[in-house]
Each structure stands twice: as C-alpha cells, then as structure tokens.
Amino acid sequence: MIVLLVTVFGLAVNTTLVAYTATRLLDVRYTLWRLVFVSVVSQSIVQYGLVPTLFAPFDGTTPSPDETAGAVALLALAFVCAPVIAMIMLVVWEAVLPTGAVPPVRSWFKGVRARLRRTRRYLQILAIASRHGLFGLLRGRRQLGQGPEQARSLRLALDDAGVTFVKLGQILSTRRDLLPPAYIAELAKLQDQAAPIPGATAAELVETAIGAPVGEVFSRFDPEPMAAASIAQVHSAVLHGGQAVVVKVRRPGAAQAVERDLDIIGRLAHLLDRHTAWGRSMDVLGLAAGFATALREEVDFTVEARNLAQVAVAHDRRRAAVGVPRPHPDLSDEGVLVMERLSGVPLATAGPVLAERGLEPGPLAASLLREMLDEVMIDGIFHADPHPGNLLLLDDDRLGLIDFGSVGRLDRELRASLQAILTAVDRQDGPALADAFIGVSARPDELDQAAFERALGAFMARHLMAGTAPDLRMFTELFRIIAKYRIAIPPELAAVFRALATLEGCLTAIDPGFDLVTQARSVGEAYAEQHLRPAAVKDMLAEEAADLLPVLRKLPRRLDRLAAAAEAGRLTANFRLFSRAEDRRAITDWLHQVLLTVLAAAAGVMSVMLIGIETGPSLTDDIGLYQFLGLALLLIASIMALRVLADIFTKPRDRDDAR
Structure with a gap:
C-alpha cells in the first residue's frame, strides 16, 4: 500500500513539473485536463520508450564508475525530453483542435x-x-x-x-x-392568431403587475380579449377617471x-x-x-412603455398629426402594459372606410411618410417596425401608430449625416455621397475612393435619372456597393433604411401607386428650406458658437505659449512612430518571433553538425560527448521553435478576443 501511495505521489509530482515546465516555456495557458493528458503521455513515452532505448547498451547491468557520468547525463537528457514531448503535443493539438473549439468537460452535462x-x-x-x-x-x-x-x-x-x-x-x-x-x-x-388565455388568468396577471385588485383600478375590465396573438392579448378597460385604455397582457411562457x-x-x-x-x-x-x-424588445413591455413615453413627448413638442397612445407606467411592468386606447380601424382593412369617408389615399400616404421622416430627422426616435398591422385609421381621419416595442434612435450627429446622404442623393452627387458614407464609418485602410465614387454615380444614374421609375430595390443595390467597398454603416442608420423598406408596404397598402422616392425628395426639399430660414440659421450659428467658445477661450493662452517658446528657441516638434501601446506590443511580438526563429534555426544547424562528429570524448560506447551536446542543443532548438509555433497558433486569437 505504501509503495502504491509513493508511486501515485511521484507520478503526480512529475506530471505537475512537466505541465508547469511546458506551460512556462510556451507562455500559453491551456486547460487542466489537456495538460494532465499530455504530461502523462509524455512521461510514458520517456519511461517506457526513450529510457530503455538509451540504456540498452548497458543490458540491464549497473554502469561502471567510468560509465556513471555518461549514464547520469543520458538520464537527465531523457527526462528533459518529457516537457519537450509535451510541448510538441500541445502545439500540434492547438493547431488541429484550438482551445475553445470543444466546450469544457465540466459544461458537457450542464443544461x-x-x-x-x-x-x-x-x-x-x-x-x-x-x-x-x-x-x-x-x-x-x-x-x-x-x-x-x-x-x-x-x-x-x-x-x-x-x-x-x-x-x-x-x-x-x-x-x-x-x-x-x-x-x-x-x-x-x-x-x-391564437386561442386566448382565460379572462381570470389575464386578470391575475394584471393584478400582479399593478399590485391591487382589478376593481380598484378599473371601473370596467373586459375579460374577453379584443385580440389574441401568440405573445400577448389585448383587453379593453376603463379607468375610474373615465379614460378608455387597453391592457396588453403577455402570455405565460411566451418569453421562453x-x-x-x-x-x-x-x-x-x-x-x-x-x-x-x-x-x-x-x-x-x-x-x-x-x-x-x-422581438426581444417586443416581449418586454417596460421597453414599449418607455418608448411610448418618449415618442409622445416628441409628438407633443412638434404637434404631430399622427396619434400615438400614452402609457400608464405606474400600472405596467414587463408582462403587462396599460395605455391609452386609440379608436379606429386597422389600416390593413381600412380600404372601404377610406371610400366611405371620401378620403384620398395619396395625401394620407404622404402624411404617413412625412410623419416617419419627421420622427427620424427631427425627433431622433422613430418607429422601427411600421408594418400595416401597427397602423390605424382613427375616427377623426388621422393615422395612429401603435406597438412601439421596437424603435430606432439617432443622435444629432447621425441625423446630420443622414441629411447629408439624402442631399447628395437628391443632387445625384457621387463624390458627396461617398464622403457622407465615409464620414459615418471608419475609413477602410485600402479604400479606392475614386472607384467608390464612380460606383455610387453609376448607381444614381441608373435609378434616379429623369424618366426612371425608382423602386425600393435600389436600397439593396446601394447596400451591396457599400459592402463591396467595406464601408461599415452604423446600425442606427441601417435601422432607418430597414424602417423605410418596411414602411413602403404600408404606403402601398394605402395607395398602390405611391412613389416613395419622389415624395421623399419633396419632403427633403422642405427640410432644406427650413434649414435656410433665418430662425434656423440663427439657431445653427448659436449651436456652433457654443461648441467653439471653449476652444476660443483657450486660444490666446496657447498662442502666447507658442510665441514664448519660439522666442526662447525651445519650440520643437515631436513625432512618435509607435505612439500606441498596441503597436509597440505588436512590433515587440514580431521581433521576439523573428529572434527565436533565427536562434532555433542556428541551434538546429549546430546540433546537426555536432551530432555528425564521430570523433572526440565518449559518454558511452555508442554516444560521444559531441553527439550528446548536439542532442541537447537539438532540444533547445525544438523548444524555441515550439515557442514560435505556439505564438502563431494562439496569440492572434487572443488579440481578437481582446478586441
């Protein structure tokens, strides 16, 4: 029993030493089970393969005093081979099956x-x-x-x-x-469509959300849903103050x-x-x-309540002609949403109603487009999913927007960039359009700007010249050109184009002959006229002056310092070639790899030369001193070469993960 414990302890110590040495020499962290495996295999190869081969000349007899030094040297060389063999296995393993390609063993049985x-x-x-x-x-x-x-x-x-x-x-x-x-x-x-959940279940969900019985909040709550879908269903209700509301209840288990x-x-x-x-x-x-x-935003009603509140404030500020429901955040949570009820009919089935009321579909579609562009260009928050099911024709002949579970947002800079893009498209100015796209993205290192401008010019000549009938497919071609030249459009602007593509279905449902591009041009011209009005110019100058004022305050002091330095002969200019720490690390890594490669090659050549020397002192009858030194030098060359290979296989992935 004691012998077994000593053997197990010795094996554990050797495994630890081999794994630690291999990890330190490669400077790479591997999983524990991989290190244990390669350590045990390398020790087995050394103990049952390499050692018997090296000591075969002794025929199992004890070395003589003259042979003891050589035997000890061979034994040390054999055990040094264990970490090298482990390193070879780790590098090959990493090349064939990189770390992370297979989930950790501890996670195999989770979930x-x-x-x-x-x-x-x-x-x-x-x-x-x-x-x-x-x-x-x-x-x-x-x-x-x-x-x-x-x-x-x-x-x-x-x-x-x-x-x-x-x-x-x-x-x-x-x-x-x-x-x-x-x-x-x-x-x-x-x-x-889906089978409705029972009214009692819906009432329980509402009571959980508001923290009070339904009767204390609503003077009337209809247990029969107005509509039932797979994610949620909607009930009509009336608050004690007399305001008509709708209660949107998420189905149990819908989020999962x-x-x-x-x-x-x-x-x-x-x-x-x-x-x-x-x-x-x-x-x-x-x-x-x-x-x-x-869809993840749609199943979380707190997102929709926040979006509704923000859109309502923006609509009130500019007195929008399109209605949106006002939420009641105090009565809502992630699974229940209480909001104002808009009285009307869905736009998808409003064709007969339009005829009955004598409404012209063209002006109605134009007002919807104007509202969408106002949300984008003025409010900076817009409905990201304006399909026909989310639009109502209200009783007062206005349009109503519902279901704000998904919205897009643009800051002032992105709105200005979008304005520049639309202006360049309207003027059919290829270079200006190229500059506008490059201005909102990181410029690619190898961008052929002249070719990019020509491609955009050809695109506009193909789709926007007089006499052509532009359609929404041109957006697809435009995105292909942008992707070809590796221009990364911000996702916020991409959401605008997706929303416009979705809106086209609504506009066609209202007026099959509606020309989105022509109407958008007229709206863009109206925006341009507004920007040229004296009040708008005054506001723009005030904003620019506010941004410029801190710089102007610092300018006299900086000019005085520059003049004083020039007068004293201390005005210098510094140029740092590698100012970024990432660049310095990259250059250092490359130099290390080149140096290790050169040293490994030199050591390998020297080891081959030493192994080929047949004269000189002998360690054993079969192995000379120079040959032994050649083998040791070959191990050193192998270690350096394996370190370079480990860097090649692992460090690029580590840098990508860090980014």
Whole structure:
C-alpha cells in the first residue's frame, strides 16, 4: 500500500513539473485536463520508450564508475525530453483542435435538458421544412424561386412553425426590396392568431403587475380579449377617471418560447449563410440579428412603455398629426402594459372606410411618410417596425401608430449625416455621397475612393435619372456597393433604411401607386428650406458658437505659449512612430518571433553538425560527448521553435478576443 501511495505521489509530482515546465516555456495557458493528458503521455513515452532505448547498451547491468557520468547525463537528457514531448503535443493539438473549439468537460452535462429541448425543436423545424418541400433551400441545393408554389410552401411552413416564425414572415412580407412579389403576397396572408388565455388568468396577471385588485383600478375590465396573438392579448378597460385604455397582457411562457425559437432562427441563418448563395445575398445573418433584437424588445413591455413615453413627448413638442397612445407606467411592468386606447380601424382593412369617408389615399400616404421622416430627422426616435398591422385609421381621419416595442434612435450627429446622404442623393452627387458614407464609418485602410465614387454615380444614374421609375430595390443595390467597398454603416442608420423598406408596404397598402422616392425628395426639399430660414440659421450659428467658445477661450493662452517658446528657441516638434501601446506590443511580438526563429534555426544547424562528429570524448560506447551536446542543443532548438509555433497558433486569437 505504501509503495502504491509513493508511486501515485511521484507520478503526480512529475506530471505537475512537466505541465508547469511546458506551460512556462510556451507562455500559453491551456486547460487542466489537456495538460494532465499530455504530461502523462509524455512521461510514458520517456519511461517506457526513450529510457530503455538509451540504456540498452548497458543490458540491464549497473554502469561502471567510468560509465556513471555518461549514464547520469543520458538520464537527465531523457527526462528533459518529457516537457519537450509535451510541448510538441500541445502545439500540434492547438493547431488541429484550438482551445475553445470543444466546450469544457465540466459544461458537457450542464443544461442537458435545455439542449434536448432545443434539439427537439430544431428537428421539428427541419421536419416542417422537409414536409413543405423546403429542405433543399436550407442545404443550398435549390435556389429561391419566383413562382407562387414555393411562396405558398414557405408561408405554410412559417405558419406551422409557430409564433416566432409567423412574426418573421410578417416582417418579410413588408420587405419588397428583398423578396419577389409572389412571396410578398403569400406572406401577407400570415395571421398571428391564437386561442386566448382565460379572462381570470389575464386578470391575475394584471393584478400582479399593478399590485391591487382589478376593481380598484378599473371601473370596467373586459375579460374577453379584443385580440389574441401568440405573445400577448389585448383587453379593453376603463379607468375610474373615465379614460378608455387597453391592457396588453403577455402570455405565460411566451418569453421562453421566443428565446428558444430565436436560437433556432440564428442557427438556420448561419446554415443559410454558409451553404446558400441566396442566403448570403439577402444578408440572412443581419436579418436574423435585427429580428432577434426587435422581438426581444417586443416581449418586454417596460421597453414599449418607455418608448411610448418618449415618442409622445416628441409628438407633443412638434404637434404631430399622427396619434400615438400614452402609457400608464405606474400600472405596467414587463408582462403587462396599460395605455391609452386609440379608436379606429386597422389600416390593413381600412380600404372601404377610406371610400366611405371620401378620403384620398395619396395625401394620407404622404402624411404617413412625412410623419416617419419627421420622427427620424427631427425627433431622433422613430418607429422601427411600421408594418400595416401597427397602423390605424382613427375616427377623426388621422393615422395612429401603435406597438412601439421596437424603435430606432439617432443622435444629432447621425441625423446630420443622414441629411447629408439624402442631399447628395437628391443632387445625384457621387463624390458627396461617398464622403457622407465615409464620414459615418471608419475609413477602410485600402479604400479606392475614386472607384467608390464612380460606383455610387453609376448607381444614381441608373435609378434616379429623369424618366426612371425608382423602386425600393435600389436600397439593396446601394447596400451591396457599400459592402463591396467595406464601408461599415452604423446600425442606427441601417435601422432607418430597414424602417423605410418596411414602411413602403404600408404606403402601398394605402395607395398602390405611391412613389416613395419622389415624395421623399419633396419632403427633403422642405427640410432644406427650413434649414435656410433665418430662425434656423440663427439657431445653427448659436449651436456652433457654443461648441467653439471653449476652444476660443483657450486660444490666446496657447498662442502666447507658442510665441514664448519660439522666442526662447525651445519650440520643437515631436513625432512618435509607435505612439500606441498596441503597436509597440505588436512590433515587440514580431521581433521576439523573428529572434527565436533565427536562434532555433542556428541551434538546429549546430546540433546537426555536432551530432555528425564521430570523433572526440565518449559518454558511452555508442554516444560521444559531441553527439550528446548536439542532442541537447537539438532540444533547445525544438523548444524555441515550439515557442514560435505556439505564438502563431494562439496569440492572434487572443488579440481578437481582446478586441
């Protein structure tokens, strides 16, 4: 028993020493189980392979006094080989299977139930796609067709897949810039309907949110919902003060179902981006990311309440002609939202009502576009999902916007940049448009600006010349040009273009002949005229003066210091080639790698020369002193070479993770 304990203790000590030495020499941290594995294997190779081979000349006999020094040297060389063998295994392992490619062992059994549920749901989605003949699209074996049959199959598959996929289809039904007309028509048929939860359950959720019985807050609460969808349902109610409100109640478990399906959508998006050309051309990864962000905000009603309050203040400030409901934050939480009730009919079914009231669809659509652009250019907060289901025709013939679960925000600088982009488009000025796009992004290192300007000029000549009929597909081509030249548009501006693409579906629903680009130009001209008014110019000058005043205050002191330094002959200019710490570290790392590579090569050449010397002192009958020194030098060369390889395989990934 004592012998076994001593053996185990010795093995543990040797394993620790080998792992520590290999880690220190490579200057890389590896997982514990990987270090233990390579340490045990390297010791086994040394103990059962290398040592018996080196000591074979002794035939198991005790070395003589003359041979003792050589035996000790060989034994030391053998045990030094253990960390080197471990280092070789670690470097090869890192090259073939990098750290992080496989989850840690301790996490393999965590969340098994959640992974099983996700896998079951993933297989269910794939089965639905296969049942409707869409599996070939997922694998890239078929292209997205133009006919109504495939469009109908896609609509049925999304409908079968449930709430999250239905909402994805509803959003895609407004993206005329991405999908053919047959798909737009089919996806517009998707209805997000669900069996309502019992009125008693809804009342309990409301009471939990407001912290009081329903009767103490509402003079009337209708237990029958006005509408029921998969995420929430809406009840009509009246406060004790007489104000009509709607109560939006989230379904129990809706947030968990959305998260599960968003994970599936993200995986499918990566699959389509990797295996299909049509998926990459539609930027399915960007669509999936934007959809996930919007849907997560939609299931959290505190986000919508905050958005409603901010939009209402902005509307009141400029006296907007479009109505938005006012929230009651004191009666709301993340699962319940109480807000003002707007009396009207959904825009999607308002066609007969427009005719009855004698309303012209063109002016109504123009007012909606003006409202959207006012939100973007003046308020800096806008409805990011203005599809027909979120619009009402109110009883007073105005338009009403609802469902502010997802909004976009632009600061003053981004609004000015968007104004510059729209002005350049209106003037068909390619260089100005290129400067506007470059101004809102990090300039690529190898940008061919002349080619970029020519591409934008050709784009505008193709889509915006007199006599052409511009459509929303031009946004798709514009984004392709931007992506080709690696111009990174801020996500806030990308949200504006997505909202305009979605809004086009609403405008077409009101007036099928509505020309978005022409109307947007007229609105842009009105903005330009407003900026040229004396009051606007005065405000602009006041803002610029306020920004410039701190600089002007410091300018006399700085000029005096410069003049004094010049008079005393102390005026100098410093130029620091590597002023950034990151640049200095990168240069240092490169120099270290080059130096280690040169030293490793030199040591390797010297070791080969020493091993080839057959004369000189002998350690054993078969190994001379020079050969032993050559082997030791070869180990040193191997260590330096492995250190360089470890840097190559691991340090770039470490820098990327740090960024």
